[in-house]
Amino acid sequence: MACNRNLLLRCSASVLAVSLSSGAFAQATDQTATGKNAATETEIVVTGSLIRSRDFNSVSPVQTVDSAVIANTGAVSVQDIFKGLTANAGSQQANEQNALQGLSQFSLRGLGVGSTLTLVNGRRAGLSPITDGTGQLFTDSNAFPVNAIERVEVLTDGASATYGSEAVAGVVNVITRKNFEGLELTADARTSVVDAYQAGLAFGHRFDRGRVSIFANWRKQSGAFRSQIPIIKQLDSANAAGIGALYISGTSAPGRISRAVPSGTTYVLGTTLADPDCVAGGGILTAATTCSYPFIDQRRVIPKEQRIQLLAQFDYELTDALKVFGEISYSRNEIRDAIGGTVLNKTQVAGGFLVPASHPFNYFVANGATGLRYAGPAEFAANPTLQAVPVIFRGRPIGAAGDGAAAPDLVTTFNNLRLVGGFDYDLGKGLILSGSYTYAENSYRRSQPHDFDSGLFQQALLNGTFNPFGTAISNPTLVGRDGRSLAANTEAALGTFSFTINDTGKTVQQTAELILSGDSGINLPGGQISFALGGQFRSVGFENIPDGRRQSGANGRDEIEPAIPFTTQKVFAAFGEIALPVLDRFNISAALRYENYGSKGGSTVDPKVSGKFDLTDFLSIRGSYGTSFQAPSIRQVAGTVSNSSVNDPPNAGSFNVTVFTSGSANLKSQTASNLNLGLVLNTRFGLKMSVDYFTYNYKNLILPEGDPQFIVDEVRAGRLPASRVVRDGAGQLRQVFTQFLNRGDASASGIDINLRYSPKWFASTDVTFDATSTIITRFRSTDFAGLDGSGDLKGSRNFANAFGSVPDFKVNAGVTVQHGLHSVNVSGRYIGAYIDDQTKLPINSQLTIDARYTLSLDKFLGGEGTSLTVGAINLFNVNPPALTVRPGYDNEVHDIRGRQLYVSLKHKF
Numbered sequence: 072m073a074c075n076r077n078l079l080l081r082c083s084a085s086v087l088a089v090s091l092s093s094g095a096f097a098q099a100t101d102q103t104a105t106g107k108n109a110a111t112e113t114e115i116v117v118t119g120s121l122i123r124s125r126d127f128n129s130v131s132p133v134q135t136v137d138s139a140v141i142a143n144t145g146a147v148s149v150q151d152i153f154k155g156l157t158a159n160a161g162s163q164q165a166n167e168q169n170a171l172q173g174l175s176q177f178s179l180r181g182l183g184v185g186s187t188l189t190l191v192n193g194r195r196a197g198l199s200p201i202t203d204g205t206g207q208l209f210t211d212s213n214a215f216p217v218n219a220i221e222r223v224e225v226l227t228d229g230a231s232a233t234y235g236s237e238a239v240a241g242v243v244n245v246i247t248r249k250n251f252e253g254l255e256l257t258a259d260a261r262t263s264v265v266d267a268y269q270a271g272l273a274f275g276h277r278f279d280r281g282r283v284s285i286f287a288n289w290r291k292q293s294g295a296f297r298s299q300i301p302i303i304k305q306l307d308s309a310n311a312a313g314i315g316a317l318y319i320s321g322t323s324a325p326g327r328i329s330r331a332v333p334s335g336t337t338y339v340l341g342t343t344l345a346d347p348d349c350v351a352g353g354g355i356l357t358a359a360t361t362c363s364y365p366f367i368d369q370r371r372v373i374p375k376e377q378r379i380q381l382l383a384q385f386d387y388e389l390t391d392a393l394k395v396f397g398e399i400s401y402s403r404n405e406i407r408d409a410i411g412g413t414v415l416n417k418t419q420v421a422g423g424f425l426v427p428a429s430h431p432f433n434y435f436v437a438n439g440a441t442g443l444r445y446a447g448p449a450e451f452a453a454n455p456t457l458q459a460v461p462v463i464f465r466g467r468p469i470g471a472a473g474d475g476a477a478a479p480d481l482v483t484t485f486n487n488l489r490l491v492g493g494f495d496y497d498l499g500k501g502l503i504l505s506g507s508y509t510y511a512e513n514s515y516r517r518s519q520p521h522d523f524d525s526g527l528f529q530q531a532l533l534n535g536t537f538n539p540f541g542t543a544i545s546n547p548t549l550v551g552r553d554g555r556s557l558a559a560n561t562e563a564a565l566g567t568f569s570f571t572i573n574d575t576g577k578t579v580q581q582t583a584e585l586i587l588s589g590d591s592g593i594n595l596p597g598g599q600i601s602f603a604l605g606g607q608f609r610s611v612g613f614e615n616i617p618d619g620r621r622q623s624g625a626n627g628r629d630e631i632e633p634a635i636p637f638t639t640q641k642v643f644a645a646f647g648e649i650a651l652p653v654l655d656r657f658n659i660s661a662a663l664r665y666e667n668y669g670s671k672g673g674s675t676v677d678p679k680v681s682g683k684f685d686l687t688d689f690l691s692i693r694g695s696y697g698t699s700f701q702a703p704s705i706r707q708v709a710g711t712v713s714n715s716s717v718n719d720p721p722n723a724g725s726f727n728v729t730v731f732t733s734g735s736a737n738l739k740s741q742t743a744s745n746l747n748l749g750l751v752l753n754t755r756f757g758l759k760m761s762v763d764y765f766t767y768n769y770k771n772l773i774l775p776e777g778d779p780q781f782i783v784d785e786v787r788a789g790r791l792p793a794s795r796v797v798r799d800g801a802g803q804l805r806q807v808f809t810q811f812l813n814r815g816d817a818s819a820s821g822i823d824i825n826l827r828y829s830p831k832w833f834a835s836t837d838v839t840f841d842a843t844s845t846i847i848t849r850f851r852s853t854d855f856a857g858l859d860g861s862g863d864l865k866g867s868r869n870f871a872n873a874f875g876s877v878p879d880f881k882v883n884a885g886v887t888v889q890h891g892l893h894s895v896n897v898s899g900r901y902i903g904a905y906i907d908d909q910t911k912l913p914i915n916s917q918l919t920i921d922a923r924y925t926l927s928l929d930k931f932l933g934g935e936g937t938s939l940t941v942g943a944i945n946l947f948n949v950n951p952p953a954l955t956v957r958p959g960y961d962n963e964v965h966d967i968r969g970r971q972l973y974v975s976l977k978h979k980f
């Protein structure tokens with residue numbers, strides 16, 4: 072393969088054939104160039120090299136998801152393309168109740184989203200304003216319209232010597248449809264547990280010295296609560312009570328009511344009763360003293376989304392020697408989660424809240440010195456002399472009655488803007504000078520209702536303006552003991568202590584580079600030496616501004632989340648690459664890159680050496696070795712504050728806790744080395760195959776100490792100090808403390824297999840077989856115990872550490888048959904069994920089948936490429952393998968949407 076990874080180049084058609092022999096089985100799907108170069112040239116982007124020379128034969132292992140594969144997956148977003156890449160591991164398929172909802176990311180080898188560099192047409196794609204749980208920044212791949220994508224090339228070995236420090240595990244290069252001409256309209260509708268609709272437009276025009284193309288996409292998706300997901304509903308109902316096996320909390324509304332026994336200037340707890348209207352108010356009576364909250368529908372597991380995406384690009388030949396180009400993309404993604412019964416930030420009295428005897432809906436009376444009895448409205452009406460006693464309410468202001476359809480929306484809006492400008496200047500004698508500048512700004516705003524002020528809630532109880540008892544739901548028209556108040560709570564009453572908080576943040580990534588590339592004029596027996604030399608400056612600015620109440624500790628909060636003002640990390644780089652065609656059948660290339668992060672990360676020099684030997688005209692071997700470097704991210708230095716749900720067996724429930732992950736300015740940069748050895752087969756009878764063995768060795772990995780649940784479990788087991796968790800006065804979990812650390816070393820190795828076979832069996836029918844597989848043979852850590860206690864992370868969910876889930880076997884295989892106007896594809900996706908290291912139980916294997924039928928409508932509606940497609944993803948509605956712990960499935964591996972039926976129409980004018 073030959074071309075600069077930064078620019079769309081005019082390369083000979085023979086280069087495309089070379090890319091096939093390298094394992095990049097791309098298909099040309101857009102109209103090729105017209106005019107004087109139409110017979111000999113087409114524009115392509117090649118991933119893996121900076122060198123621009125038609126004679127250069129790249130050796131990089133590349134998995135390609137081309138337009139045909141994208142169509143077969145039924146993809147309507149880049150996230151849908153992930154399942155076509157067996158090397159992808161650790162990308163979250165569904166982000167439940169966390170800041171990553173609506174975002175998607177590539178993660179190669181399960182080594183973390185920050186270890187995979189995402190490019191668009193060879194240039195950096197921008198960074199999400201939200202980091203993942205390891206503090207790493209990543210590209211939100213959903214920012215780009217899928218109808219603008221020609222193919223996705225995935226370089227599956229380390230490439231820091233070529234692309235920079237983030238390319239530790241590899242590179243994902245999203246390549247757009249530069250050659251598209253005409254007007255294309257698309258529409259898509261699909262149904263599963265959620266419904267989604269999509270409309271797209273593509274326009275391309277070529278003129279005398281240039282071309283322009285514009286792509287637009289609109290998508291709307293409904294949401295789903297947990298109870299609408301069959302596997303979650305089934306698991307949550309799998310207990311004696313028939314509900315709440317996974318999603319139940321002891322902090323409820325209705326809640327627990329205790330006698331408030333005076334003790335000096337405060338109160339202590341006397342007898343405790345479950346609210347008498349527990350069940351009628353939507354709770355579960357799990358004990359005489361406990362009304363529990365079934366919060367299965369507190370949040371949406373799949374959020375509502377409305378997304379608009381735009382991408383425009385052009386190139387223009389100012390002179391025969393100078394070409395300029397540009398790209399602009401914008402996306403806006405509105406994510407609507409729901410938030411029902413949330414907890415109060417801090418208790419006020421004896422682990423709860425004091426409800427005075429004068430409260431109009433306090434129908435509790437003394438039963439001995441510290442005892443308590445519920446008398447009820449009827450007994451109070453019959454006995455005017457009956458006296459209520461002060462009680463302690465332990466629960467939530469809103470419970471299950473405020474969940475589901477009644478829950479207000481938690482709205483997050485992501486805005487992504489990316490601008491690119493650059494030039495190619497032909498210096499003559501096979502040399503090209505190219506330069507580019509990329510500006511990407513990604514921001515978010517999150518508006519979260521139901522942020523309760525604990526102090527104001529206590530005041531509302533003392534004033535009698537809010538009813539915390541089950542009568543608010545079970546008997547809303549009940550007139551209180553004051554003769555005027557109604558039991559039902561109004562929005563006005565809730566508004567006296569409930570606020571909407573607004574958090575914002577952004578990243579700004581800028582990259583400028585200049586590259587001289589081409590032929591050296593020096594010949595070897597195999598051809599001319601080619602090279603690339605260049606320099607790059609890039610900066611990443613990060614800002615996170617929590618709501619003022621979060622920053623100040625208002626609302627009676629236990630925690631304070633400081634703002635991170637706009638902070639910039641700058642990197643200077645110089646790099647070079649040389650290709651040596653030693654013999655006709657033997658090529659060597661070498662790359663070297665120097666990067667300097669200054670005082671915030673140090674500097675590094677990373678080499679890479681690659682070689683390819685053609686044993687025959689159809690069989691080649693290849694190999695590469697290189698090193699990589701990754702400095703601590705801004706978040707890893709500053710620390711993070713997040714929320715997570717954890718199980719706490721002593722309190723018989725699950726609790727939403729604040730997780731503090733402290734950063735450190737003393738973190739060391741992590742480094743890695745990688746080796747790739749491959750065999751490539753490219754026959755004349757239609758069989759193309761590559762087999763690559765890869766290995767990665769990481770040093771000084773930067774990772775959190777552990778999952779919040781892991782921290783809680785370790786504290787309970789006495790292996791971590793009790794100070795690592797904070798409990799309120801009722802003994803319920805409120806906070807968990809962890810930290811970013813250099814967590815030792817890790818190594819991973821495995822085998823990638825790619826195959827395509829297009830036999831010429833029939834004169835009028837085309838048949839193509841495709842298969843890809845990734846087999847993990849080793850994944851070990853020096854700092855995490857793993858499955859066997861000695862660091863084995865292979866075939867593990869990796870719950871207790873910060874790595875992604877690593878099933879050790881994946882295979883995708885399918886067949887496409889095209890005859891005349893008809894095209895049929897059937898694909899199978901198999902994920903092998905692995906172990907849930909949290910429970911030590913197996914996670915079963917899964918096989919899903921996709922099917923698609925396309926009818927060409929060119930003869931009926933005109934145009935070129937007009938078609939109607941109907942299809943099914945997960946045709947047989949196979950549920951993901953069940954976990955016995957929350958969330959009930961592995962969201963990094965399996966899709967919970969079940970069977971998706973869709974119909975798509977494309978018309979090209």
